[in-house]
Amino acid sequence: MKSKGQAHIMEYFILSFFVMVVIVLLIIFITTYQIGSSRSEQSDAQFQKTMFMLKTFSSSPLLNKLAYKEGSMLEDSKLTALSSIPCSEAEGAFGQGWFAEVKVIGNTVECTRDTYPNCGIWSFCRKSGNFKAYDVPVNIYRKTTGRVDAGMLTVGYYG
């Protein structure tokens, strides 16, 4: 009788023990998930910042052909002008820590005052270091000939 009672009590303790183990496992699991979720949210914030900059840059009136309100029609003379001035001036308007590049499809000549207009690569605020970048197709308007080329705009942030 005594051992029967003890066995019954033991059952309850074992059951409680298992339930506690499961609850603790669930708590650990949810906490780990939240930590992982916060990390992915941090990279999501970086992604959002880069997307914001991509949209701003591709539609900036400083770089687009006048009258193209929807943007993404970058004028080659404006791109050459921006790549000729110090990065610190551009950072005054666009913020810090970013870089950008525009490339005309099939053209490998870096644009400077001397190579303009027969060139097709413009770089802005390029530095060394780790970065995360995204690119989108854009048009490049050739001011001297009136021709519209296809190209890629890459925008990214360092760090």
Next chain:
Amino acid sequence: MISVLEIFKIIFGIVFSVFVIVLIFRFSSNYMEMGDSNAQANIMLGFRKTVGDVFASGIPADYAIKDSKNLIIKYMPPQIHTSIAAVSMEPVTTIFVPGDRIGVHRMEYDLGWWKYYYILALPETTFFFNPLNNSEETWSEIYRVVKALPSSENIETKMYFGLGCNATSDQWVVNNLKKEEMLRFEKTMSVYLEKDNFMPTLCGSFNKEWKTIVVSPKFVETEHPLMFTLVNGTGMLYLNTSQPEKAHFYKTPMDVISAILGGKEFYNYENRDFLAQLSLASSLKMEEIGLFMHRPGGADCLPLFEEFRTTLESLKGLASQDYNDPMKMGELAIKMEESRQRFLDLQVRGCE
């Protein structure tokens, strides 16, 4: 009779259940807080995404900010400070007034050779103008500011406009006009002036929720912001006429709008951004001109390019001056108009 074991079972069961329930409640309330913070962060990141989309497309949009009074502590441009984190609106110049339902608009200031884009993100707002005289200059000033404010034709968050008051009849007030109606109304104002013997006067009372601007070529004491018009679209803006030493010089309608909506802080932010962008735009345009000036066949354009470049150099220099200095900013306003005209000349001659 109930056995000891059964008593044990009952007590054990109660104690254990209470323990588990309390543990779950405590944990779930932490989890709910984390969930709430996530939701709040997503609202503000979503707002920034909307601002980016509107800036890129130019198409206005509505945005709902749930419980904005508790979520947003303050907008100190360019950062929106919330109860969890700060969200930066850089590099887009954003004039933002918090509210539960926001209309996001891309506005522009056009100099011909360059456009300045900025975002106005406002809840439902009524802009009420109280001119104190009938002159063409006063109506032009009002027209200029109204033109720089958003139209809410295609979105749900509405902007309304109003005008008043008339001394000759009962306090005559027009409000709840849309932007297009307001602009048309001003143009036909002279008809009403003759017909109704309209004598503009300071309104006796105003709706406290309206953004009211008194417009006058003379200084008057008023409880509302006063636009003291000077020349060429410039003047002094008194947010509080009892402190005339704290007036702001305005050279563009954006100066007026930013000060009315957010006081000195917004005025400083808008000026810093606008002048930085103007300086950069001038540098870029001068570089661009340098690429074309000495091209073969461009001899006819050379004098025009030289004149335009000289104006841009002055602009760049003036853009780095103190925006609170009326003399310098008055000069800047003149140079901006000059640059607009010079660029038009270039276009007419086929040089641009």
Next chain:
Amino acid sequence: MDRHGVNRVSGQTSMIMIVFVVLIMIALGVFFLVSSVKPTISEYENLYVHNLLLTVLRTDTGYRSPCTTISETMSSVALTPGRNCGGKSNTEILDETVPILIQTILGDKYLTKYDYYIKVEPENYEVAGGISKSYGNQKLETRQNKWVANEKILQYQSNLRIMLILADA
């Protein structure tokens, strides 16, 4: 069955019930995990496909009017198919430039590779018919995970609608 047997069975039942409870709780945990997984962010892909379509439409073909840009060539094919545009017919120009341009742009992506499908037809094609041109992998129309951009070319008689689909290759 004797008393000892009854107790053994009762003890075994309890153990089985414990195992069931544990299994149910694990299943609940897995269910919560799976249902809380967010769908992948497609903001970038949507921006990309919209910009790609806009870029393609506005790019010059290198030929004369009315085939100066790809969108003009599309209009020309819809209105006057086979019309000569400085050496080649508008249909030939379109067939040549559109797939090559899109493939060149997509080939520039060194990480993720996309497949594409583009269709150009009159707005009321289902009712009035007309010329429909398409390039790329038609199977993408029925794919679940895809990104779509639409544009319209306004023109006399019937506007043209252009649809571009991108999906993971």
